Amino acid sequence: MQRNPLSLLIFCGSLLLSGCGQTSSNNSIDHAKAHAVKSELQFEQGKYQLLRDGQPYFVKGGGGSGDMQLLKDSGGNSVRTWSTENAQQVLDNAQKHGLTVMMGLRMGKERHGFDYDDKQAVAEQKERIKQEVLKYKDHPALLIWAIGNELDLFYKNTNVWYAVEDIAKMIKQLDPNHVVTTVTAGVDKAKVQLIMQRVPSIDYLSVNTYGGLEALPQQLFDYGYNGAYLVSEWGPTGHWEVPKTDWGVPIEQTSTEKAASYRFRYQGGIAGAPDRALGSYAFLWGQKQETTPTWYGVFTENGHPNEVVDSLQYLWTGQWPEHRAPSIADYTINNKHALDSIHVKAGSINKALVAINKNSADKYQINWEILPESTDIKSGGDRESRPQPVTGLFEKQGLDGSLDFRAPGQSGGYRLFVSVLTEDNKVTNANIPFYVDAE
Template sequence: MLALLGGVLTATHQAATAATSAGQEGADPDPALTAASVVEVAGGDGDWQLTVDGEPYVVEGLTWGPPADQADSYMPDLASMGANTTRTWGTDASSRPLLDAAAANGIRVIAGFWLQPGGGPGSGGCVDYVNDHDYKGEQLAAMNTWVAEYRDHPGVLMWSVGNESVLGLQNCYEGTELEAQRVAYTRFVNDAALEIKALDPDHPVTSTDAWVGAWEYYEAHSPDLDLFQVNAYDAVCGIQQAWIEGGYDRPYILTEGGPAGEWEVDDDVNGVPEEPTDVAKAEGYRAAWDCLMDHEGVALGGTLFHYGVEEDFGGVWFNLLPGGEKRLSYYAVADLFGGQAPANTPPVITDLAVGGDRTSVPAGSEFTLSASVNDPDGDTPTYEVLVNSKYIDDNGALTPADFRDNGDGTLTVTAPGRPGPWKVYLAARDGQGNLGIEATSVNVVPPPVDGTNLALGAETTASTFQEEGDGAPFLPEHATDGDDGTRWASDWSDPQWLQVDLGASTRFDTVQLYWETSHARAYEVQVSENAQDWTPVHTVTDGAGGVETAAVDATGRYVRVLGTERGTGWGYSLYEFGVYAS
């Protein structure tokens, strides 16, 4: 076992020290910006530079995460890191507090305009850039409105039209139509650039996309963009060679980059992408920045990802201060930008491991978690264990798990009640506003039941079943086939039932229901000798889904689950329905 060093294990989340509190010592941030600037892309032929009022300007920044109306609370901290720039994805009436706070702290903003479809989660619906002239007209009008509103604001560095839409269009089209849409989109971006420049000749216009594969479209169809932008994450060190091989004629800014994302890493034994450690993430930012700065005269700087405060799945993966708590990556980026030296740094967790077989952990059972934790400043960490079900139901929330300290450097953790692959996080807090957090996974399975499953392979019928949808048909017999990868699903109405014919009147003592997300809030397990007259043997009025196991003393040939109230807006759905006799 690996020891937990220098810590006291508690289930209580210690209050986070605000990200804006004192915690670094050193030079003051840049003075406030009080007047609009003239920003230009100067030079050429591999010897470009960005200038602000004629002075060289290297973009050293982070993408912006907190709400715009909280910018005055967080922007001083961003400035203390040595950042001179932040980047947004949208600009509208709500942007003024962010621009005001940025300017007050010597920070300039790459002001974005969102266009559908972006490339990542939550990116919006599909748009027909060939034919939907109304959408394009509406977007141009909105961009013109906000450029006119903010063009004289001292916080504006440049305008950025769209984010990853060349990539995102592949989710809407294919083949020759996809090609036509990408051409139409990048031509529209150029139209936007021309209109923005007519309103504001003093700030460059650019557009960003995922990786450099989109640049050939901008090169051919967006000649009026002043520079390229690219989101690259763990692939930053390949941009320079790709730029050379592509023969491109414009410089670029990195707009999202740093450690590897979940799409760039290998899966673990449970099929869960292996999240880099805090140490690896910090090194990822350093490596990305070194490679970017090595492309002299072409790479004009970048905004690393991400100055965010969300404390969910994505927040733990990417944010420098989830929940307002600073991580190793926060201090690594501050060091890159010449920010204030830290007075205290986070606990470092290494060698996080699950004892035993983490591919088969019974729901509600206990498993062992171990790790080594070291606090560089000698602070006594407190701990929290959290779990996340993203790879079951795409839910990003982190939920505290019950655990206890065994006193020997290990934790005993209670597994979630719902089967499937769960991420498990160990968080260590030093009481100084710093956070160390690492992740692993366990695959939760239905708890074993003593005896013989009489329903396995038995004739199974239902009131209804869904014949359409991804994975359909969702047949009744899927609930008794012994395969957790198949399921029965009913129509979206009450009541619904699933019935098993045991072949003869049989006594049984346990039932187990393994629900999909579409579970029953209220249901009965009933028995019958003739499939007409039913007697309830188990009643639930507050079902929560997952795996529900109940002891009964019942006899019958037919066993039925009668759902009377759904727990979701969908129907009823069971992966497995077991009827056991010991």
């Protein structure tokens, strides 16, 4: 993607810090007084920078709109959305907390049945997006327009990039005050070069990448792209990237392992390219069911932050929080780890043991849950349903992090989840898949 017809593709996912406009007593923007805050991409002395209101703005963002006060307190400055659903509320709330918004403009996806050879459907989509841009373009918290998300995932019809270019060109005419990007599912040479050729009106490219983030700067260089980029989603190792059990289910990292992965990948893929990286949006600043209820969200279903949030604060500020979440040193069932592909007999008594490093936590409680393996597995972050827990199986819980539990009576795949909650409402969590064999 390019700043002009000859410019290079650039990754974006930035949001700019909004400090303009006034709010009414109900915390919504007074639209009669609000005005846009200009964002632009600068290339000077061999370095790309995102500017907001003329000042350098490095995105320290969270993908999702959960707990904006904690995001701000942790050193973050921006949030990302995937559509304009609840856009007014998100923009107003971001403005209230001194944050900016990378606003997603939802586009139809080929894998959901949208046909980019259907001229009428493409035209109707463009008109819908036009109205969305006109509605929100002057909000002072707005930083970036993001056209679509992972439109390239499992696609065959590359005409989608012509549609993206048509919309990008339109937005540039409607709103000269904000940068424009599109978001891809990872990168490969053919895709990068297609976007560079067909979508010259975007300012830069945003990329969603997980296990390969640390290699991203070199990959882009190898594909012929030397421009700026922003990482619009990144986080734990993806469920498609990890080892699997012998019955074929992915093994999730513990939150301790995830926190370490965030730190390592940030240093290589974002901090490691200071002349090209514009920042990033960590995924997910919220909670969702995707393969499991804990895989991507940095919050629990009860809204408690896990130890990844501590790592993000360290990355964004250089300082650890005063009160840190605990961490998991080891987690086993019957002295076996997840990589051992644990099998148990239906109805048998089994022992789980979690070893906890308290860090700064003086007091904590351990909670356990057994869920059947999810069968509602989607792709690309599409909505999934949470499995219902299997209850009545816990025999004895020890203060040493041990649990005696009875295996479910029905054969099949399950996961034993453990969550350690401190008195400061910080969490570390993990799960182990196990398979129940018939008696």
